[in-house]
Each structure stands twice: as structure tokens, then as C-alpha cells.
Amino acid sequence: MAEAHQAVAFQFTVTPDGIDLQFGRDVLRHIWLSGLVACRKRLIRLKSSVLSGVYPASPSTWFAVVAVTLGSLYGKVDPSLGVITRINDILPGQSVLTPISRTVISAVIFSSGVWVSGILVYRQTLRILLSYHGWMFEPHKKTSLKTKIWAGCMKVMSSRQPMLYSFQMSLPKLPVPALEDTVIRYLQSVRPLLDDDKFSEMKILAEEFQKDLGRKLQKYLHLKSWWASNYVSDWWEEYIYLRGRGPIMVNSNYYAMDFLYFTPTTNQAARAGNIIHSMLLYRRKLERGLIPPVRALGIVPMCSNQMVRMFNTTRIPGEETDRLQHLVESRHVCVHHKGRYYRLALYQNGNLLSPSQLQAQIQCILDDPSAPQPGEEKLAALTAGNRVPWAQARSSFFSQGVNRASLSCVERAVFFISLDEEEAGFNEEDKSSLSVYAKALLHGNCYNRWFDKSFTLVVFANGKLGLNAEHSWADAPIIGHLWEFTLATDCFQLGYTEDGNCRGDPALPLPPPYRLLWDIPPKCREVIERSYITAKTLADDVDFNCLRFTDFGKGLIKKCRSSPDAFFQIALQLAHFREKGHFCLTYEASMTRLFRDGRTETVRSCTSQSSDFVKAMEDPSQTKEKRLSLYRAAAENHQLMYRLAMTGKGIDRHLFCLYIVSKYLGTDSPFLQKVLSEPWRLSTSQTPQQQQKLYDLEEFPDHVSAGGGFGPVADDGYGVSYIFAGENLITLHISSKLSSPETNSHRFGQRICQAMRDLAQLLQSPVTPKL
Structure with a gap:
């Protein structure tokens, strides 16, 4: 050969x-x-x-400090007040070094100590400044003097252009909340969900836990917080993600969509070429730390540590727990098309392939008429099914020979690419087009995505794009950061020719992508088929409704003096109450990236205030004034809870870690078992957008994002993802299970839309003044 x-x-x-x-x-x-x-x-x-x-210092500042010190000594001035002389006295090698050399070395050591001390003082000062969160709790446009002084100090401390990881060592640690505060807030969160008798039982369990076992567990948690960079994140990654033995497809992985209205080319190979090149440009910036850190208010940095594993990362299955394999370097991607796998090299003579060269390579794959090898077509179903059979099959059938080499090529790739034969995207004449698009990205046909890769880039036949992302290595805002850069670079920097091809000359022809070889025995094919059946059953049960709400957007909500997120969460409570006739435990994802290695926290959006408002909305005897007053109270309380979650005062991660400590100690807590067993029948998340502000949506309204979504968390519940795309559009991604008689994603979507209309009407209606 x-x-x-x-x-x-x-x-x-x-x-x-x-x-x-x-x-x-x-x-x-x-x-x-x-x-x-x-x-x-x-x-x-x-x-x-x-x-x-060494931020905000630099090697040049070190040279400057050394030069000033040596210059002072030359001028017979000792800036060290005798420290340099003492260093000179204890410096070894007196018989070898001349007195002048010893003085110079002593001055350099002293200068380096001063320089390092300055950096440490800066870090500690910045850490103290970043521990202040009062700015988050102040009313809009009513900034206190204390916060103004703090903001001025922050601007001074970060005036030099930072690199991506410049603030990592200065970020404060996530604090362990007081046990009493967590218990109180937990009881407040479940009060609208329980009747008087059940609430009394829960209150007794909570008080017993707080007095006895809770204090013991809290001490262990404080001990961990002292030496760990984050007392939550490692346990969260291991026990919530990596130890799960069920399928990660639908249950854990999530997706991101392309532009809603705009597609720059319908040429599948050309779009793939530009996007691959854009992602590699992002990786280059990431490796060099040239991406500016995300900063709240433009001055408060957020943790960037999750970005480290964005590329060259794969989830490796294990029988008891999975692990994440992250490589420092990888120089190829793995491409899937019609059940076949290819290794596509990204560099030629040390240079990154151009978009036109990548287009030519992708076209070679699309034009390949060969059929899949026996067992190859549904191979990726192993990553879509249960984890234990996949781990056992990997050990038995992929540990040697050609299978080991080919699997290594897949797992060591920068990322995975799926070239789909179907078309996808929004079609105004087909109301189900977005839902079909969403399901294609969420699970595909269950064997055309490598669900273990950090992310799979999906390129449809009509040039439309999407991502399917594995969840354990990072959260959605991280992949969203990459996606924003990629789409903006594709459209506004690289661009296409008039006939839809990548710009530039492909130059000399390159060797075609290498077709991966497999030798899959019949027993392995049986495992693949069983995994496929498991995954297909799960995928077919997903009831998805992706819809656009165009009546209004965040522009109108802000004019009504309301937080868009609080508005939507309260509308969700109203819609769910109209759907079920009762309230349920509601999960809204927040983030704790203001702290080092921070990931997420839960906002329990079903509150006593929101339930009081919903009941008032459904009570015809209530006045508009009363309803509006209750809405304002519910919205303010929701914003308060969101801010508490962001500033390390959430309750769910604290309770989770207390539970893990209790299991390590071999003790059972009825209270914690009750808390952790409660189902989240309404799981929600807002998709971030414009994190980098690479283009103006008012100037390019067709370039709004369609957002992304995830599968249902509970068998009888809903998963709801939403994005305020621009000022006049809200896109909803609603998932549930067809097997549940309790849920219907399309019906619930209509209820949410009607609830938002009712809230907008309430907020805009004039209030009759009291005489």
C-alpha cells in the first residue's frame, strides 16, 4: 500500500x-x-x-528595577538600606567572584525580590478588590460613593491590557456559605411547594441536621476550601458528570445553532473550510493567551480556566467513572461522512491550511464513493449509549491493532466534524423546521456524532452549522465564546467568493485525507447495535419544540423597568401553573466565574413571591395594582437570588458538597437525602450572547443567534433554554419526553408565549391612581 x-x-x-x-x-x-x-x-x-x-508587571519592568538599583549603587546610594550588603556577605563563591561581580549579583537578587514582592502585593490587593460585590446589589443608576471608589481602583489596577489568564491568580476563592443561611434559604425555597404538614416535617429535618451532623460536615468543607482552589468544581465534575453511567447524549450534551436567518454560503465544503480555519485561529489565540478575559462591567474579570480544555479533549469511558483526556497538542481533526471516518491534517510544512485548502480536503471526503467498512457505520453509537458497555468494548476490541490506532486518531483530534447529508435551518414556511434542526444537533441519527469529544462541529448539506458539546469539561458560556468568534470570523473576516467558495487559491494539491481503517469483529458489532438501540429509544422519546417569539423582546421589557431574565422566569411560573395547576421545583443555571475555577450555581426561581403573583394573576378578583405590586416584588426577589448565587451565596452547590462529605464519612443524613432526591421538573437556562461584541446587531439584524438547548432533566418535566436575540426576538428551546403523559413541548411553548403576552400587557397597562 x-x-x-x-x-x-x-x-x-x-x-x-x-x-x-x-x-x-x-x-x-x-x-x-x-x-x-x-x-x-x-x-x-x-x-x-x-x-x-507576572501581570501587571512584565520582563521589561524587571530590567527597569534592576537598572535603577544598579544605577543607584553606582551613584553611591543604597536603595536597599543595607540589604544588598547582607546578601553580599552570605553569597557563596567568595574566592571565585570579584567584589564587583558579587555586588552586581546581590543587587540583581534584591531587585528581583522587590519586583516579585510588588507582583504579590498587587495580586493580594486585586483579590481584596474582587471580593467586593456590593456593586451588584445596588439599584440601577444609583451607584454609591464606595462603589465609585472601588470601580476607580479596579480601572487603575487593570489599566494595562491583560492576557486571557492574567487575572487567574488574583481571583478570590469561592466562599463556603454559612450553614444557617443555607438552611434558611432552602426552607424558603420549598415553602411554596409543600403543604403545612410536609413543610413542618422538612423544617424539623433541617433543624436537626443544622444542630448536629451539619456542623461536623461544614468543618470538613471549610478544611477543603482552605487548600482547594474551589471547594465545589472538582466534585461537581466527577460526581455530576463523569460518574454518570447512563447515556450522555440528550441527558448531558447540549447544542448550539448557527445564525437564525443568515447563511453566508450553501456550499457545504466551503462553509466547513472557513469554520475549521476560524476555530483554529481561535485555538492559536487561546494558546497564546491573546483572547481578552470576559469582564463584567468591563472591569471585573471572570475565571477563564474552563477554556483550557476546549480543544484536544475527549471523555474516555470507564466502568466506574469516565475521565477527561486533554492533550497539549494535536494537529488533525477527525471527519465523519456517510458512516466513514477520516483523518484530516491541518498543517502543511508547519503552516496552517488556508480555508480554500481545507475546502478542497473536505470536498475529497464528500466525493469519496467508498462504502463503510463492516461495523463502521454505527460505530459512534457506542458514545451515545450506556457508558459501561462502551468502556468494556473499548477495552476488549479497541486496545490493540488497527482499531487502537484509529480510535486514538479520533480521540486525539482537535475536535470532531460531522458532514451531514441532510439540510437544516429555519424555514419560515415550515413551523417545525427549527425543532427538526434542534433534534438533529441534539442527537442526530445517534451514530453521526462522536458525543465524547469536547465538541462536534456539524455541517449540513445546505451549509448550515451547529455544535454538539460534551458538558463535563465546561459550561455553555465557554463554548458560546468560541462560537461567537467563529461565526463572526467566518462572515466578517474570511468571507466567500461570489459563487460561494472560500477565498484564496488552494495552491498545490495536497494528499487526500486519510481514511481510518477498522477491524470490528461480530461480537463488537453486537455491542454497537445494542448501544444504538438504547440511544435510538432515547432520541425518539425526545419531544422538542424550538420556536421564535416575535411579539416583543428585551427592548420592551426594559422599557417596562423589568429585568428580562426575571420577566421570563416569572412567565415560566405562570405558564407552568396554568399547565399543571401547581408549582414545581425550578432550576435556573447561574455562574460563579467571579471566583477562581468557578462553574455554575442554581437559582431556585419558584419562590413564595413568584407563586403569590401567579395566584393573583389567576384570581379574577385581584386588581391590576395588586398584581403589578406582586410582580415587582417577585422580580426584585429573583434578581436578588441571582446575585446571591453569582456571589457565592447559593444553596445547592453547598448542599451537594455537604452530601458528598457525608458519603465519604459513611454517615446518612435524612435531610440531605431528601434534598438531593427532589426532581427538577422545570430546568431552565438563558443562553449568553454578544460576550465579545464582535459586530453590531442593529447594523446586522439578520445575524442574530438562534441560541442552543438541551434535553429534559426529569422524565415528567421540561427543559427550557431561551435567548434574547436582539431587542425584538426571544427564541425558545423546549424539550420533554413523549413517553410522559404529563408533558407536551408544543403546548407548553404556547403557554409560555401567552404568559409573556399577559405579563407585557400588565406592565404596560396604566395604573389607576389612588385618591
Whole structure:
């Protein structure tokens, strides 16, 4: 085979005339170039780490401090007040070094100490400033003097342009909330869900826990918080994600959509070429730390640590728990098309392939007429089914030979690409088009996504795009950051020719992408088929409704002096009450990235205030004035809870960690067991957008994002993702299970829309003044 011949770097044979050596010069040249590229990347990462580690200082400031110190000594002035002399006295090598050399070395050591001390003082000062969260709780446009002084200090402290990880060492640690506060807020959150008798029982359990076992568990949690960078994140990743033994498809993975209205080209290969190139440009910036950190108010940095594992990362299955494999370097992507797998190299002679070259490579895959090998077509169903069979199959059938090499190629890829044969996207004449699009991204046909990769890029036949992301390594705002950059770079920087192809000349033809080889035995095919049946049953049970709400958007809500998020969450409570006739435990995802290694926290949006308002809305005897008053109270309380969650005062991660400690100690807590067993029948999340503000939506209204979504969390509940796209559009992604007689995603979507209309009418209606 030509591939096998080219893969040999050198051969030798013994002949009567001696040993005959044959070198594959082309291969050796590529090996040499790969080594040079690897060394260059290591140096770039080292430089980035140094610059981020010494922020706001720089190597040039070190030279300046040394120069000033040496200049002072030359002028017979000792800035160290005798410290340099003391260093000189204890410096070894007196017989080797001259007095002048010893003085210079002592001055350099002193200067370096002053320089490092300045950096440490800066970090501690910034950490203290970042621990202040009063700015978040102040009314809009009513900033206190204290907050103004704090903001001024923050601007001064971060005036120098930071790199992505410049603030990491200065971020405060996530605090452990007081046990009493958590118990009180928990009881408040379940009060509207329980009758008097059940609430009294829960209150007794909570008080007993707080007095005895809770205090013991709290001490262990404080101990962990002292030495761990974050007392929640490692346990959250392990026990919520990696230890789950069920399918991650639908249950854990989530998706992101392309632009809602705009598609820059219908050429599948061209769109793939631009997008792949854009993502690799993002990876280059990420590796060099050149992406500015996300900052609230433009001055408060958020943790960027989740971005580290964005590329070159795969979830590896295990029988008891999975693990995340992250590589420092990878130079290829794995492409799937019609049940076949390809290795697509991203560099030629050390240079990143251009979009037009990538388009040509993708077109080679699309034009390949070959059929899948036996067992290859549904291979990815292993990643869609239960984790234990996949772990056992991986160990039994993919641990050696050609299967090991091919699986390694998939798992070590930068990311995974799926070239779908179907078209997708929004079609105004087809009301179900967005829902079909959503299901295609969420689960596809259950074997055309590699669900274990950090993310799968999906390119449809008509040029439409999407992502399917694995959840354990990071949360949605992280993948959203990449997606915003990618789409903006694709449209506003790279662009396309008039006929829809990538710009530029593909230059010399490249070797075609390498087709991965598999030798899948019949027993392995049986495991694949069982995993496929499991995944197909799960996918077919998903009832999805993705819809656009165009009556109004966040523009009108803000004019009504209301928070858009609070507005939507209260509308959800109203819609759910009209649907079921009662309230349920509601999960809204918040983030704790104001702290080091922070991930998420829960906002329990079903509250006594929101339930009082909903009851008033359904009571015809209530006046508009009363309803409006109750709405304002519910909205203010929701914003307060969201801010508490963001500032480390949430309750659910605290209770979760207390539960983990109790399990490590081998003790059972009826209170914690009750808390952790409660189902979230309404799981919600707002999709972030315009994190980087790369273009103006008012200037390009067709470039609004369609957002993303996830599967239902409870068998008899709903998953609701929403995005305020622009000022006049809200896109909803609603999921449930067809097998549940309690739910219907389309019916619930209509109820949400009607609830939003009713709230808008209430907020806009004039209030009769009291005489």
C-alpha cells in the first residue's frame, strides 16, 4: 500500500555487499518540521504563562528595577538600606567572584525580590478588590460613593491590557456559605411547594441536621476550601458528570445553532473550510493567551480556566467513572461522512491550511464513493449509549491493532466534524423546521456524532452549522465564546467568493485525507447495535419544540423597568401553573466565574413571591395594582437570588458538597437525602450572547443567534433554554419526553408565549391612581 510505504522513515537490509540503508527523506523532513513546530509552541506557551503570571508587571519592568538599583549603587546610594550588603556577605563563591561581580549579583537578587514582592502585593490587593460585590446589589443608576471608589481602583489596577489568564491568580476563592443561611434559604425555597404538614416535617429535618451532623460536615468543607482552589468544581465534575453511567447524549450534551436567518454560503465544503480555519485561529489565540478575559462591567474579570480544555479533549469511558483526556497538542481533526471516518491534517510544512485548502480536503471526503467498512457505520453509537458497555468494548476490541490506532486518531483530534447529508435551518414556511434542526444537533441519527469529544462541529448539506458539546469539561458560556468568534470570523473576516467558495487559491494539491481503517469483529458489532438501540429509544422519546417569539423582546421589557431574565422566569411560573395547576421545583443555571475555577450555581426561581403573583394573576378578583405590586416584588426577589448565587451565596452547590462529605464519612443524613432526591421538573437556562461584541446587531439584524438547548432533566418535566436575540426576538428551546403523559413541548411553548403576552400587557397597562 502506498500509505504504508510512505509511513516508513528508513529501511535497512543485509546484502552480500553489506548493509543497505534507505531513508525516506520526505518523512524525515516532516518529522523534523513537526519537532520544530512543537518546540515553537512550547516557547509560545512558556512566554504566555510568564506574561500572565507576572501581570501587571512584565520582563521589561524587571530590567527597569534592576537598572535603577544598579544605577543607584553606582551613584553611591543604597536603595536597599543595607540589604544588598547582607546578601553580599552570605553569597557563596567568595574566592571565585570579584567584589564587583558579587555586588552586581546581590543587587540583581534584591531587585528581583522587590519586583516579585510588588507582583504579590498587587495580586493580594486585586483579590481584596474582587471580593467586593456590593456593586451588584445596588439599584440601577444609583451607584454609591464606595462603589465609585472601588470601580476607580479596579480601572487603575487593570489599566494595562491583560492576557486571557492574567487575572487567574488574583481571583478570590469561592466562599463556603454559612450553614444557617443555607438552611434558611432552602426552607424558603420549598415553602411554596409543600403543604403545612410536609413543610413542618422538612423544617424539623433541617433543624436537626443544622444542630448536629451539619456542623461536623461544614468543618470538613471549610478544611477543603482552605487548600482547594474551589471547594465545589472538582466534585461537581466527577460526581455530576463523569460518574454518570447512563447515556450522555440528550441527558448531558447540549447544542448550539448557527445564525437564525443568515447563511453566508450553501456550499457545504466551503462553509466547513472557513469554520475549521476560524476555530483554529481561535485555538492559536487561546494558546497564546491573546483572547481578552470576559469582564463584567468591563472591569471585573471572570475565571477563564474552563477554556483550557476546549480543544484536544475527549471523555474516555470507564466502568466506574469516565475521565477527561486533554492533550497539549494535536494537529488533525477527525471527519465523519456517510458512516466513514477520516483523518484530516491541518498543517502543511508547519503552516496552517488556508480555508480554500481545507475546502478542497473536505470536498475529497464528500466525493469519496467508498462504502463503510463492516461495523463502521454505527460505530459512534457506542458514545451515545450506556457508558459501561462502551468502556468494556473499548477495552476488549479497541486496545490493540488497527482499531487502537484509529480510535486514538479520533480521540486525539482537535475536535470532531460531522458532514451531514441532510439540510437544516429555519424555514419560515415550515413551523417545525427549527425543532427538526434542534433534534438533529441534539442527537442526530445517534451514530453521526462522536458525543465524547469536547465538541462536534456539524455541517449540513445546505451549509448550515451547529455544535454538539460534551458538558463535563465546561459550561455553555465557554463554548458560546468560541462560537461567537467563529461565526463572526467566518462572515466578517474570511468571507466567500461570489459563487460561494472560500477565498484564496488552494495552491498545490495536497494528499487526500486519510481514511481510518477498522477491524470490528461480530461480537463488537453486537455491542454497537445494542448501544444504538438504547440511544435510538432515547432520541425518539425526545419531544422538542424550538420556536421564535416575535411579539416583543428585551427592548420592551426594559422599557417596562423589568429585568428580562426575571420577566421570563416569572412567565415560566405562570405558564407552568396554568399547565399543571401547581408549582414545581425550578432550576435556573447561574455562574460563579467571579471566583477562581468557578462553574455554575442554581437559582431556585419558584419562590413564595413568584407563586403569590401567579395566584393573583389567576384570581379574577385581584386588581391590576395588586398584581403589578406582586410582580415587582417577585422580580426584585429573583434578581436578588441571582446575585446571591453569582456571589457565592447559593444553596445547592453547598448542599451537594455537604452530601458528598457525608458519603465519604459513611454517615446518612435524612435531610440531605431528601434534598438531593427532589426532581427538577422545570430546568431552565438563558443562553449568553454578544460576550465579545464582535459586530453590531442593529447594523446586522439578520445575524442574530438562534441560541442552543438541551434535553429534559426529569422524565415528567421540561427543559427550557431561551435567548434574547436582539431587542425584538426571544427564541425558545423546549424539550420533554413523549413517553410522559404529563408533558407536551408544543403546548407548553404556547403557554409560555401567552404568559409573556399577559405579563407585557400588565406592565404596560396604566395604573389607576389612588385618591
